[in-house]
Amino acid sequence: MKARLTFAAIAVAALATSAAGLVLAQAPAPDAPAAAASAALPVPPPPKITGTAWVLMDYASGNVLAGENYDTPLEPASITKVMTSYVIAAEMKAGKVKETDQVMMSENAWRSGGAGTDGSYSGFEVNKTAPLLEMEKGMVVQSGNDAAIALAEHVAGSTDAFASLMNQYAARIGMKNSHFVNPHGLPAEGHVSTARDLALLGRALARDYPVAYSYNKIKEFTVGPITQPNRNLLLWRDPSVDGIKTGHTSGAGYCLMASAKRGDQRLISVVMGSTSEAQRASDSQALLNWGFRFFETHELYAAAKQVAKQKVWKGKADEVQLGVAAPMLVTVPRGRYEQLKPMMDVPATLVAPIAKGQKIGTVKVMLDGKAIAQQPLVALNAIEEGGFFKRLWDEFWMWWESI
Structure with missing residues (x-):
């Protein structure tokens, strides 16, 4: 209300x-x-979260409602791809690329992030093109590392040049403790972010580029004969959740940036270094429920x-x-x-x-x-x-x- x-x-x-x-x-x-005023009781402590760092952020103001170790630089894993989405949306708005562009799945992208690697992949065929919008959905929904590399090469010419763009846009957003080395989030020296910075990134994507943000609520996506589900389990559990991104590597643990809107109120949670896919989902759900129960937006x-x-x-x-x-x-x-x-x-x-x-x-x-x-x-x-x-x-x- x-x-x-x-x-x-x-x-x-x-x-x-x-x-x-x-x-x-x-x-x-x-x-x-x-x-x-006299009836208001103190806000009880937030739920106990399993993880290395976590935060719950108010979308309206960017204020932190609760958190632990949220300014500690950590591996962001595939949540990195939210930064990639932001750069693509920004470059598209500037007229430098279009969603109808034909993006090549280069041999480098296929070898570095395709089915032959340990990470998640989209399944686009090597040395063939696909529309940028389709490639981006393959990156967002399927968390395709190959799609992230191909998109970076198309937008900036190389992943190194794209990482430079990522860092420039991160600075504009106010991500003070982040540094990006690649567009996908696989482990790399110096590739770090924080729970607070990632929440600010999710807030910025939803605010600045709502169409690009909306791809994160797609529950499954098909490339050729392969259909893969979105790894964000909360999309099936809570109708108010409409994003944003999961991540996992052996070093980063299980990570989840989640966002939900109930009425006029939106909250963003980030859990990093959790112990399992199920744990990151249940902890994120508990954080969101706690925030909506004890805070209100006017x-x-x-x-x-x-x-x-x-x-x-x-x-x-x-x-x-x-x-x-x-x-x-x-x-x-x-x-x-x-x-x-x-x-x-x-x-x-x-x-x-x-x-x-x-x-x-x-x-x-x-x-x-x-x-x-x-x-x-x-x-x-x-x-x-x-x-x-x-x-x-x-x-x-x-x-x-x-x-």
């Missing part, structure tokens, strides 16, 4: 009358039953709706409407919604011209004295510069209020 916070008139008045520096305006507590502000007004000097209009460019969502422990304290930092003095969409300040949401979410405040309308006498008159009053 969605709920929305609004700034009261006192916040608007503070914005309009402040003379210098930044305005810190606080909105009243959101509407909620008065008894809810929409605080809708996109392009007025949050506040701010006085503008030297403009054709005297006020600018402020809002957020994208819906502002926040996830909090259940029963604590009414304890949120929305605040905004905006310049005390604004001078025209102001462009529509121009960043004016920041809206923050505080809980227990910490900012748990923040977004830029932008101008919802343009303010053109006023005429000569309007500018002269406002210049006088700006000087007067400053003395």
Whole structure:
């Protein structure tokens, strides 16, 4: 269920009358039953997870809800292919490749990742082509190492060049403790990531490229005579789960990045170094269930709706409407919604011209004295510069209020 916070008139008045520096305006507590605060109990500990590292992340904010060793670099195994999917989607959006491109299953890709190896493979024939979209589904659903290599060669010319792209996009996403050496995740020196970084990657794929993300919920895929199932067991157990990727090597253990959406709330879990396929699935399910049971997501502000007004000097209009460019969502422990304290930092003095969409300040949401979410405040309308006498008159009053 969605709920929305609004700034009261006192916040608007503070914005309009402040003379210098930044305005810190606080909105009243959101509407909620008065008894809810006293009834809210502390969130119980998360379930015990078998594995080397794990994390549960809120999709809306990217905040970690629970985890252990989630910043420790480890082998990511085939979860690496989520990074490969992200690069392909980004390069496709940039117009560098198309889903209809014919991708060659080179001899290198076939020998390094095909049926003759110990890893998973897609089954595309060597020295023959297939549409990029089909090859990508073979990589995503069947976890084909051969398909990952072929795609990397098509997109960047070589796996080394593709790995460079992977690292560049990883840096943009904010994956601070990851380094990729190949597109498939087979063991290689220096090829590492962390539970938190991988959760951020899954969040970025779902947010930035939802079509590419959607391939991860396909339950089986056929190449020639071979039909293989998706190894993510949660796709059959929980209808709210729609991704993302499994992984396994002897060094990495059993890994699973899972994501589920229930109502307006999406959570992402990552379990690394588990002991079996069944264990990683049951632990991931327990994490997701715990998160949905004890946390809730609210929409605080809708996109392009007025949050506040701010006085503008030297403009054709005297006020600018402020809002957020994208819906502002926040996830909090259940029963604590009414304890949120929305605040905004905006310049005390604004001078025209102001462009529509121009960043004016920041809206923050505080809980227990910490900012748990923040977004830029932008101008919802343009303010053109006023005429000569309007500018002269406002210049006088700006000087007067400053003395």
